[in-house]
Amino acid sequence: MTEVFESPTNPSLGSAGPLTPGELEQATAVLGRISEAFSSRVVGQHRVRTALLVTLLAEGHVLLESVPGLAKTLASSTLAQAVDARFSRIQCTPDLLPSDIIGTQVYDPRRHEFETQLGPVHANFVLLDEINRASAKTQSALLEAMQERQTSIAGTIHPLPDPFMVLATQNPIEEEGTYVLPHAQMDRFLLKEIVDYPGEDDELMVLERIGDGTLGAHMADISAVATTADVARLQAQVGRVYVDPAIKRYIVALIRATRDVGRLLGPELGSYVEIGASPRGSIAFFQAARAMAVVQGRHYVIPEDIRELRHSVLRHRIHLSFEALADRVRPETVIDAVFRAVPTP
Template identity: 75%
Template sequence: MTGSHAASAQSPPSTEELDQAAELTRAVSVAFRGQVVGQGRLLTSMLVALMTEGHVLLESVPGLAKTLASSTLAKAVAAQFSRIQCTPDLLPSDIVGTQVYDPRHHVFETQLGPVHANIVLLDEINRASAKTQSAMLEAMQERQTSIAGQVHPLPRPFMVLATQNPIDDEGTYVLPQAQMDRFLLKEVLDYPSPDDETAMLDRIGDGRLGGGGGHGALVSGVIQPADVLALQELTSRVYVDASVKRYIVELVAATRDAEKVVGPEIGAYVETGASPRGSIAFFAVARALAVLAGRDHVIPEDVRELRHSVLRHRIRLTFDALADRVQPETVIDAVFAASPTP
């Protein structure tokens, strides 16, 4: 890289670039809302993950439009979409691919698996065995797969949306803490409001949504994968002041010493705090939120906005917390309340 290119790569986004980013993200948002009723926080998280090359873990009861949201986002960005339904007998080769013998030419041919797509929906990830989960998570981390000793890079952009159902425990394999840590965000979806659910019925009655959850095919590519890569490059140039970096580090460190920071009443419920991946996630998420807000720099509010999504799967609570029905969000809010804002 030449000196001029290196300098431009570090320059903060210009007003023109931020305006163009706003147009791109607005187009995706409009397409998304045209198919999915409500779920505004989910839209924000998916945009943030797309802009930071991150992955999202979605948890909810069935029927809250996780699949529709994923396919709609993929169509909006003209990306290749792949859905993998996880079952206990799913093999790693079913995800990453395998070699198949061609008897006509007496050679083995490589067949790439469904993970080789831009946006991959890993449905009910906790139903897959630990071995299969590991294969998928390796692809997420390394951005490549290995088949018969040959490395196959994954396409860019690449994002995984993994879902898990918290109410069906039979035949499931709980994701280990170290593997959940690889997801940039964890979104917990709630039931729609009465107004949103009424609007959903109105759309079905008008033929704008299918009774089975919608026609994602109605969405056309409002932006292109190249635009997503441009958004990612732009996000990586957002300025983060040293005081905000220290704020992020202090917040994550506070989860590791929660009793000292928030007191024993709440802090005693924390078994282990967030790893350095928590700091990295806050750093990336805050930059993306700054772009969505039209700013070339991060402010403390960007760090706080998605705090639950960044930390809820990175804090391990004790059995007492489960017995007392203490949620991770309670601990997260206490840590943020006890940490001085720069």
């Protein structure tokens, strides 16, 4: 199978050509240092680490969902420190205004003129804590930043720094006083990762690190092990990862299957899916799989990359029906059934 997906002569790669062994070795070394720095602060949570790295390399945004206290904020700030990037945390509340995020103009009485003050979204890594507590108006203000990587203040365009990545969190168990994210905005996130409770050994390790001062309120910042220039180079290399036509057809077949689950899996499962994934799902698989290949030290995508990412890419892009919610059917159940039904190349 390796020979099928390893062709070095793909015209879609452009003049730069496929990644060389030297470039892959350098990328693996940088990612290894970042992963080591991440693990020095965040105990366990290997899936979260992979999701953050894939999202960063694919130039996307990630939605993290879990109950409080599972190190989502720590994971975000640690990743930013590891690559020597600017980090900003925004606590979303119902009274948060769009100008509190993107910035506003403030009148200076000494100079008798308005000056622009950029908001906290103008950072490399922006953590939107409990995004579903922000009002719909404030949530919509984030769309331009996430999609266009710019903000508009008083008619003036302000580009966001590069790299730019939004890490949004939401608490699934407290729905009072929250605003459900619209499906169109959920689609803007490349991945949605569910953060699970740590294992027993990991939770014991947390206590040990708090005891020796490694973790806690007074823990020291970690030293940067990479730069934003390294991140930009990795992102450029992701664009040169080879994707075989068979893999592309596999991605399209999977996404199209989510739109016609009834025909593929029968009326019972078909009744659980109200809306399937849009073409953004195909794009997300394509971009995330190339990033996953670099994280795994390869210059080509294999079907296992797609399967590894299936829940993170699709769980927020499949809209379940009321019947599915009543029967407590999870999106992952439907996704797994679709992957079993679509032949793997």
